[in-house]
Amino acid sequence: MKHFTNIIASAAVLAASALTAQANEFRLGLITPPPHIWTKAAEAFGAELAEASGGAHSVSVFPARQLGNEAEMLQQLQTGALDMAFMTVAEVSNRAPELGAFYAPYLADDIGHAGRILRSDTAKTLLEPLAGEVGVVGVGYGMAGLRQIVARGDVNSAEDLAGLKLRITPFTPILDFYNAIGAAPTPMPLPSVYDALANGQVDAIDMDAELIWVLKYYEHADTVVQSDHMMFPMVGLVSARVWAGLSEEDRALVGDLMAKYVDSTIDSYVEKEAGWLEQIAGTGKTYTKVDASFFGGAIEEWNTIWSEKTSSLDALRATAAETQ
Ligand code: BEZ
Secondary structure, three states, X not given: OHHHHXXXXXXXXXXXXXXXXXXXXXXXXXXXXXXXXXXXXXXXXXXXXXXXXXXXXXXXXXXXXXXXXXXHHHHHHHHOOOOEEEEEHHHHHXXXXXXXXXXXXXXXXXXXXXXHHHOOHHHHHOOOOHHHHOOEEEEEEEEEOOEEEEEOOOOOOHHHHOOOEEEEOOOHHXXXXXXXXXXXXXXXXXXXXXXXXXXXXXXXXXXXXXXXXXXXXXXXXXXXXXXXXXXXXXXXXXXXXXXXOOOHHHHHHHHHHHHHHHHHHHHHHHHHHHHHHHHHHOOOOEEEEOOHHHHOOHHHHHHHHHHHHXXXXXXXXXXXXXXX
16 A cells, blocks of 8 residues: 555656546557467456446557557657556666666576565565656556577577577666677567567577467477576556546556556466476477576676666565565
């Protein structure tokens, strides 16, 4: 509740410039395809909001980048042209570098631990400045799975990644990680990844187990390295301008329900991650499971860079230790 009180206080700063009209037909954008867990959660959120508001509010969900890429959607949220989004924390961290601390390699021991970190008060606190600094209200976290590496050719050590064109989600913490490894990180949005791997535009990709399995990214690869090297949080966002135009009652309704559904994605990944990995391991591709030692000095290098870029790293590490 303290979290929402602070959000409401921050959003009040924006109230002066807020649209006065009440927006009842919300538009929610996201980049994931229709069958993806995030998209399903967004649709379920819309259905429950419509029911709980007696039909006063509705949510139209626009998946698969129909409203633009995440950078464009974030801009639309800032102006109030878009009401809501389920967005990678990766994109938001491009505007709010403190969130980059979530990507500390091996901050989480496993998928369940990643969920506990994201449900912590420390994590919630990191959302509070977003209304004032970025123009979006962060209602709570969801996630996708831990990150893995899928490659054409053999990968027996991190040295084998050196010089490889390796697809990354476009955000700085992951760029720093693969630069530290000596790879050639290649920022690329999700919809371009399958073809890029198939036609050799990239040699490898950084990806989660769900998408490796469901979108069959393994098909054009020889090696899957289960490294579990990073968590991949998502955040439920409401435009701060739209939020400021809502009544307190509607803020509570929208905020609580959206938080419930983004949070539900954490349970989905905790439940399903091991099954996807098992199926990927059964594809006949070379499948190796590695730990932090695989990446040698790259992790220390990342830690050095990011302890200067963010002050939240220590607090998140302490939370990670408490929630082990
Ligand atoms: C990615 O860029 O790898 C990604 C984006 C959204 C959900 C899952 C993965």
